[in-house]
């Protein structure tokens with residue numbers, strides 16, 4: 001370079017990569033949830049951020065191993081570790097190419113391409129969006145028949161199946177859906193099932209914006225179906241926000257009767273109010289209160305109760321987990337303590353109650369079978385009903401056989417098998433007077 005030539009400005013890292021690395025760093029330090037961090041990001045294309053982070057979360061073990069094995073970070077101490085993870089994710093598990101080739105971090109990662117590929121060879125790439133897109137008809141605003149007419153007019157093809165199809169065959173039919181086809185679910189009448197590729201199509205659809213269609217994972221919809229309050233009943237939803245199950249229960253009751261919806265958090269309570277209003281619920285009475293402080297005096301005649309308390313969320317497929325998905329026993333203990341308190345309160349404080357559904361979106365026994373076991377010990381006036389039987393045996397996954405008389409009556413929806421989020425459900429019935437323990 002001649003003495004008169006100005007030194008080249010270093011080329012900047014593309015904003016998308018920089019922002020994604022910043023979010024990843026904050027998420028790894030557990031500052032906030034990934035969803036909140038993405039939501040707060042104003043300057044970048046959030047769908048692309050989401051895609052890269054999802055890819056990293058799905059393949060975290062393989063990516064971290066490859067980085068370690070190739071020594072890229074050791075050899076290049078100035079390379080930011082989170083930016084490296086983002087670039088490796090894009091290059092090896094994402095688009096397989098990088099933009100901004102003039103900048104140093106991108107150049108470095110490109111130099112290691114072959115070694116990185118070698119390090120992940122033989123590793124199965126986990127892709128996003130393998131589950132179908134579930135769309136539920138909000139029957140407060142639109143009948144299922146009208147929804148089907150609407151879909152036929154829009155040239156969607158309804159896949160027809162024998163009415164007595166077995167659950168395993170139904171799962172095969174879901175996996176075989178064509179992109180322009182949909183299925184009506186065999187457990188939840190108002191549930192329509194589309195090809196995974198239709199996720200984005202429905203996310204921005206007018207029918208979803210107007211709340212005639214609700215984007216709701218099938219697993220969470222089994223709860224209202226199992227609680228099955230008849231039209232005209234009085235129901236208590238003890239942990240109600242954001243209100244997805246309140247709305248579904250309202251649909252099951254044909255918007256007739258009364259639902260008390262209680263929510264402790266002030267912010268989440270606002271979302272609950274919105275869900276009810278936009279969803280056309282006319283029978284919901286809301287309370288921004290602690291469910292543990294509510295009883296039959298404030299909430300009379302309660303016959304059916306839903307207990308859906310805060311939980312670890314370990315079954316949620318949309319959740320991105322950048323940790324090693326380790327079990328946090330201390331946190332689980334604390335959550336289980338609260339879950340037992342709330343479920344036991346439901347069993348003791350409402351004398352007219354007939355049936356209670358308890359659910360979590362956790363796959364840990366500490367929050368599930370163990371909570372059920374403890375609450376049955378504390379409240380022998382209740383017995384468990386078999387969820388599988390309630391679904392006319394068209395179900396496979398139940399609880400652990402380590403909990404005799406309990407596990408087989410509870411239901412699990414398992415992400416890999418049932419193509420849904422992971423959920424646990426237990427259904428209790430009050431014994432009639434004098435009815436002994438079985």
Ligand SMILES: C[S@@+](CC[C@H](N)C(=O)[O-])C[C@H]1O[C@@H](n2cnc3c(N)ncnc32)[C@H](O)[C@@H]1O
Pocket residue numbers: 238239240241242243244245246262263264265268289290291292308309310311342
């Ligand atoms: C898993 S979420 C409920 C999801 C909701 N059922 C739905 O389907 O949209 C649990 C909710 O319970 C609320 N919660 C926790 N403890 C509570 C309490 N003691 N009383 C009332 N609400 C509570 C939390 O703030 C949170 O909004």
